[in-house]
Amino acid sequence: xxxxDDIHKAGKSIAERRNSANWAVELWDxxxxxxxxxxxxxxxxxxxxxxxxxxxxALVTSRVLDSIKDELVxxxxxxxxRNFEMPGYETPRNLSVxxxxxIKSYSPLLYSLYHHYALRSCVESVVGRAIFSCSHxxxxxxxxxxxxxxxxxxxxxxxxxxxxxxxxxxxxxxxxGDLEVIPNWTDLCHRKNRKPDDSITDLIAWATENGLVDRYxxxxxxxxxxxxxxxxxxxxxLMRAGERRSVVNLAFDNVLNATRGRTADILYGGQHGVEQLx
Ligand SMILES: O=C(O)CCC(=O)C(=O)O
Ligand SMILES: [Fe+2]
Numbered sequence: 001x002x003x004x005d006d007i008h009k010a011g012k013s014i015a016e017r018r019n020s021a022n023w024a025v026e027l028w029d030x031x032x033x034x035x036x037x038x039x040x041x042x043x044x045x046x047x048x049x050x051x052x053x054x055x056x057x058a059l060v061t062s063r064v065l066d067s068i069k070d071e072l073v074x075x076x077x078x079x080x081x082r083n084f085e086m087p088g089y090e091t092p093r094n095l096s097v098x099x100x101x102x103i104k105s106y107s108p109l110l111y112s113l114y115h116h117y118a119l120r121s122c123v124e125s126v127v128g129r130a131i132f133s134c135s136h137x138x139x140x141x142x143x144x145x146x147x148x149x150x151x152x153x154x155x156x157x158x159x160x161x162x163x164x165x166x167x168x169x170x171x172x173x174x175x176x177g178d179l180e181v182i183p184n185w186t187d188l189c190h191r192k193n194r195k196p197d198d199s200i201t202d203l204i205a206w207a208t209e210n211g212l213v214d215r216y217x218x219x220x221x222x223x224x225x226x227x228x229x230x231x232x233x234x235x236x237x238l239m240r241a242g243e244r245r246s247v248v249n250l251a252f253d254n255v256l257n258a259t260r261g262r263t264a265d266i267l268y269g270g271q272h273g274v275e276q277l278x
Contacts, residue, residue, distance in 0.1 A: 033118040034059075036125065044126050051183050051214060052231035054126055059223035060166060069168050071107050072143055072246065078102045079145055086263060088197045091154030091234065096145040099138030099268035114141045114250050123164055123252060126225055131252040134160045136260055138268035139251055144235075146177060146245040152237040155204055157185065157196060158228035159260045160251035166223045171243035178236045179216040179224065182207045185232035196232070197261070204232070 034056070036044065048054045060068070079096040086093055104111045113119065114133075124131055134140040139160065144153060171177040182188070182204070189196040194203060207213060215236075216224065226233060228251075238245065 034122050034125075041125060045128060048126055048225065048227065051181070052227040053179075053181055053183070053214065053216065054225045055216070055218070056122065056223040056225065058219075058221045059122075060221050062221060065168065065221045067109065068113075068166070068248065069246075071109055072098075072168060072248070075102065075107060075110075075143065076145065078106070079143070082267060086154065086156060086266065088199075088263075089154065089156050090199060090201055091156060092152055093154060093267060094146075094148070094151045094237075095153050095235075096147060097268055098143040098145075100141045101137050103141050103143065110141065110248070119164065119250065120252075123162060123225055127162065127254075129254070131162060131254065132256055132258075134251040134253050135258070136160075136251075136264055139260075139264035141248065141250050142268055143246065143248045146235065146238050146243075148238070149241040149243075150237050151245075153235040155182075155200070155232055155234040156263065157230070157232060158251065159264060160258065161227060161229045161254035162252040163226045163228035164223060164250040164252070165226065166248050166250070167218045167220050167246075168248070169244045169246040170218060170220055171238055171240070171245055174239060175243040176236050176239035177243065177245040179218070179226075180234050180236055181214045181216070181226070182212055182232040183214060184230065186230045188212075200232075207232075 044054050079098045081096050082093045084093055186196050
């Protein structure tokens with residue numbers, strides 16, 4: 001990771017301003033464990049298996065939301081702008097990103113959130129099995145910012161099995177930025193004898209024409225859990241200037257020592273990731 005001097009200085013001042021005792025206390029109160037009614041939990045589990053997606057409405061309170069947003073406002077200065085087409089998928093990435101290494105270095109609060117027992121037990125109660133920290137130094141926790149007209153995070157699968165995405169800012173009505181999912185994509189590709197991550201433009205068009213795209217809209221403070229390695233997903237383009245969509249994505253593996261492709265290195269791999277790796 002290349003970090004220039006200015007960025008280092010800015011980062012140090014954030015760390016210095018933060019009273020370490022404060023964030024530890026703040027974090028403790030951040031998330032209260034969610035105890036779901038057994039029937040509700042069963043429905044969430046069934047939905048997750050069937051559609052690869054489950055919503056956690058208002059997972060974080062407005063106070064927590066404000067804390068996370070404050071943190072990200074400061075970290076935004078480190079975000080890297082991406083405008084390119086991801087090889088293989090041949091889908092656009094027009095957004096600003098912050099990888100896990102910067103978050104870990106400069107935001108103890110957000111880094112600790114990744115390890116928070118209440119978040120993890122919430123995910124485990126839905127997936128019905130143990131989850132593991134994602135070992136990729138950038139991909140384990142990222143922040144994605146869509147801040148320009150037309151910004152989009154194009155169709156893809158993630159390497160980690162589970163994505164817990166928390167919403168901080170969303171566009172207004174009809175402003176775009178919906179999550180779109182083609183469920184059971186890897187099964188579809190298997191049936192059609194296609195690779196899930198290679199030259200898939202025609203198959204996405206076919207799925208769209210046949211009504212196979214699920215669309216989800218969220219509010220700030222909502223979160224969703226996605227089986228992100230099996231269900232093709234994208235963030236639809238923003239429709240107007242002045243709209244903002246900001247999320248953090250906490251990634252978890254379903255096995256120890258999961259295998260990884262190159263897409264996270266390309267998208268999150270430092271200031272010069274795209275130019276060096278494409
Ligand atoms: O922003 C979203 O809702 C999706 C993010 C995503 O797909 C990713 O970070 O891999
Ligand atoms: Fe993703």
